[in-house]
Amino acid sequence: MSFFKFTKSASLAALLALSAFPAFADEQHFPLQSYRVGPYASGGTGFFGGFIDYLNLLNDRDGGVNGVKLTWSEGETQYEVERGLEVYERLKSAPGIAAWNPLSVGIAYAMLDRVAEDRTPLITLNHGRTDTTDGRVFPYVFPLLLNPYSESSGIVNYIAERSGGHDKLKDLKIAVLYHGSPYGRETIPIYELLAEKYGFELSQIEVAHPGNEQQAQWQTIRRQRPDFVVLRGWGVMNPVALTTAQRTGFPADKIIGNVWSNSEEDVLPAGEAAKGYTAIVSVSAGTEAPVIQEVTEKVYGAGKGDLADKTRIGSVYHNLGVVNGILNTEALRIAQERFGKRALTGDEVRWGFEHLQLSPERVKELGAEGLFHSINVTWDNHEGEGLVAFQQWDGTKWSRISDWIAPDWALLRPIIEASSEAYAAEQGLKLRTAEDVDKVATD
Amino acid sequence: MMDGYEVLFFFEVLVGGLLAGLMYSLVAIGFVLIYKTSGVLNFAQGAMLLFAALTFVSLVNYGAPFLLAFAATFAIMIGLGFAIERTVLRPLVNRPPITLFMATLGLAYVIEGAAQLLWGTQVRRLDLGISDKPMEIAGLLISSFDLVAAAVAFGLVAALGAFFTRTRIGLAFRAVADDQFAALAVGLRLPRIWATVWAAAGFVALVAGLLWGARLGVQFSLSIIVLKALPVLLLGGFDSILGAVVGGLIIGASEKLAEVYLGPYVGGGIESWFAYVVALLFLLARPSGLFGQKIVERV
Numbered sequence: 146m147s148f149f150k151f152t153k154s155a156s157l158a159a160l161l162a163l164s165a166f167p168a169f170a171d172e173q174h175f176p177l178q179s180y181r182v183g184p185y186a187s188g189g190t191g192f193f194g195g196f197i198d199y200l201n202l203l204n205d206r207d208g209g210v211n212g213v214k215l216t217w218s219e220g221e222t223q224y225e226v227e228r229g230l231e232v233y234e235r236l237k238s239a240p241g242i243a244a245w246n247p248l249s250v251g252i253a254y255a256m257l258d259r260v261a262e263d264r265t266p267l268i269t270l271n272h273g274r275t276d277t278t279d280g281r282v283f284p285y286v287f288p289l290l291l292n293p294y295s296e297s298s299g300i301v302n303y304i305a306e307r308s309g310g311h312d313k314l315k316d317l318k319i320a321v322l323y324h325g326s327p328y329g330r331e332t333i334p335i336y337e338l339l340a341e342k343y344g345f346e347l348s349q350i351e352v353a354h355p356g357n358e359q360q361a362q363w364q365t366i367r368r369q370r371p372d373f374v375v376l377r378g379w380g381v382m383n384p385v386a387l388t389t390a391q392r393t394g395f396p397a398d399k400i401i402g403n404v405w406s407n408s409e410e411d412v413l414p415a416g417e418a419a420k421g422y423t424a425i426v427s428v429s430a431g432t433e434a435p436v437i438q439e440v441t442e443k444v445y446g447a448g449k450g451d452l453a454d455k456t457r458i459g460s461v462y463h464n465l466g467v468v469n470g471i472l473n474t475e476a477l478r479i480a481q482e483r484f485g486k487r488a489l490t491g492d493e494v495r496w497g498f499e500h501l502q503l504s505p506e507r508v509k510e511l512g513a514e515g516l517f518h519s520i521n522v523t524w525d526n527h528e529g530e531g532l533v534a535f536q537q538w539d540g541t542k543w544s545r546i547s548d549w550i551a552p553d554w555a556l557l558r559p560i561i562e563a564s565s566e567a568y569a570a571e572q573g574l575k576l577r578t579a580e581d582v583d584k585v586a587t588d
Numbered sequence: 589m590m591d592g593y594e595v596l597f598f599f600e601v602l603v604g605g606l607l608a609g610l611m612y613s614l615v616a617i618g619f620v621l622i623y624k625t626s627g628v629l630n631f632a633q634g635a636m637l638l639f640a641a642l643t644f645v646s647l648v649n650y651g652a653p654f655l656l657a658f659a660a661t662f663a664i665m666i667g668l669g670f671a672i673e674r675t676v677l678r679p680l681v682n683r684p685p686i687t688l689f690m691a692t693l694g695l696a697y698v699i700e701g702a703a704q705l706l707w708g709t710q711v712r713r714l715d716l717g718i719s720d721k722p723m724e725i726a727g728l729l730i731s732s733f734d735l736v737a738a739a740v741a742f743g744l745v746a747a748l749g750a751f752f753t754r755t756r757i758g759l760a761f762r763a764v765a766d767d768q769f770a771a772l773a774v775g776l777r778l779p780r781i782w783a784t785v786w787a788a789a790g791f792v793a794l795v796a797g798l799l800w801g802a803r804l805g806v807q808f809s810l811s812i813i814v815l816k817a818l819p820v821l822l823l824g825g826f827d828s829i830l831g832a833v834v835g836g837l838i839i840g841a842s843e844k845l846a847e848v849y850l851g852p853y854v855g856g857g858i859e860s861w862f863a864y865v866v867a868l869l870f871l872l873a874r875p876s877g878l879f880g881q882k883i884v885e886r887v
Contacts, residue, residue: 181709182701182704182709183808184807184808184809184812185808186704186709186808187709187710187711187807190709325856325857349856350856351851351855351856351857352857353857353858353859353860353861354860355809355812357804357809357812357813357816358608358816358859360604360605360608360844361601361604361605361843361844361847361848361851361859362847362856364597364600364601364604364844364848365847365848365851367729368597380809381804381805381807381809384711384804384805385803385804388720388803391720391721391722392720392721392722392729392731392733392734393722393729394722394729410710410711413711413712413713413805414711414712414713414714414804414805414806414807415713415805416713416715418720453708454708454710457710
């Protein structure tokens, strides 16, 4: 081979290698550790479908964010941690990565060190490790809108509201039925703390993964005769909980689902047994919000919709994906104001997330009024004080039955800090201060 | 000392466990059928259950009446049984059992993937028209759905028992199970028998899939129901239909009682592994299970 031919081939190969990922100059990339097959596929297709739909909407309507086109690539994880990490390693070399959004507690836990080293934000909307709320210790992790402790506090506040005030809680018995996994066990200490504070009688009952048999647990619940059961489930555990509750004579309207027990997939298989069941939301279901209507008209109208089944538009997981898209791209927009309207580095996007403050007015401008309330992320509060509401299943659809409710953040913050500081001490990490926020890596 | 309510509660947990155990037996019987005739532990039984339930509910959703959907799904399961025999089992004849086991493991993934590819990944509701509300019998709350499932399990065992003892093909199954080479020597057609038994296992998967699907919703998790059947098989024996039923009853009752009475002392959520503890304890006493065939090898 002549030198000329070799150089030409090498250049071509380099060009092809580069074109496998989007160009850096004017494209911002979202690598997606999605799950479209396997046990949790219905959640994965809804969430990642909504996220992609929103990115498509911005690309088609606005040409991206301030002219920076949004791109994405997917790797199938089947919700398995090993596969999630393999996808991370495979996709992390793509240029212009904005943030990671695995929608999996297990995968997120396994990525904590990696994202800190690679200086790229990790978004765990409505889930994740609670103490990552503390930005002093976890600069790159953002459990946006609702961490598990806030969720628990929001649920107890709602039960208090239904029972006639917080002073009535001391007369109540509350059982928490949780998934036998790190996700399920995450809130054990916070319910203990809330029981101590408000004086209600508490029992916490574990359901072995995956939760397809719960007779013993519900018989125990029947024996304890609680006033309310908090369902902290996931996947198949949720409909089985509702049908088993019916079988053991526990009323559905006394069961309050957590944020991963609030989807259509959780209630539809349970049929009549789910009627009257109530669950917490940080993002409402339904197609009324202007942004959802715009997605329907412009994205699905143009044949670019990601959901195979259009009837799922406006479902809980789809709307969650759309809101995730809004939060990610608004963080980009905020960061662009500071660093320039170009593709940003992961650390620059981290800065954007640490200034992600969307008032109810801004949420309305974005067409998401009613979908979620607001968010107020700061450098040391990576959750952003999301408000919660409660929805009830009437057999065919969810309807919101409460106003937006605030969790008891003041009560929760010291516990979060104690946990994150213990982690920092164990890992030998120095606590960040406000001055560290603006130290941004540009490569 | 237990008061009246506690005694009643104990029996309620016990009866609930026995009925849940029969649901496990339904899955275990599918394993037994194949193991009995070919010595293969069919790890794909759970995937077959998922495939059957997904196919049935999809046909119903497309507007097919119940009986037509049932018949069509059964026909598809027969086709699947014959296809598995032709493409997987026949080429692996005379291979070691571990090779056949690994083949069924691979088959499980293929069937799961194909089921989701064909019918989608959405969770579906399956309404068989059987109420799952509790009835009070002698002071105990018992689900009518569980009673129907128990009746189906016993009906299936009776039908399979009659099939094995009173039909020519059933006797041929038993001959193959006893000694494949002797069965071949007397002119039995092994491939046809294997295909038929896989089709029969497909029928059992369909029945179990409908009952479990009505309870859990038709979704991917149906395929991991096999994990509930394995301790039943260990305890009852891999080649005994009666063993699958008795094993199911023992596993169901013991895991529920353990969850209620031991669970609170060890943090709860113990029933999934406690079932294996019970099965292992039985295995130590009877290595071939309660009703499994004792194999005597001359060395």
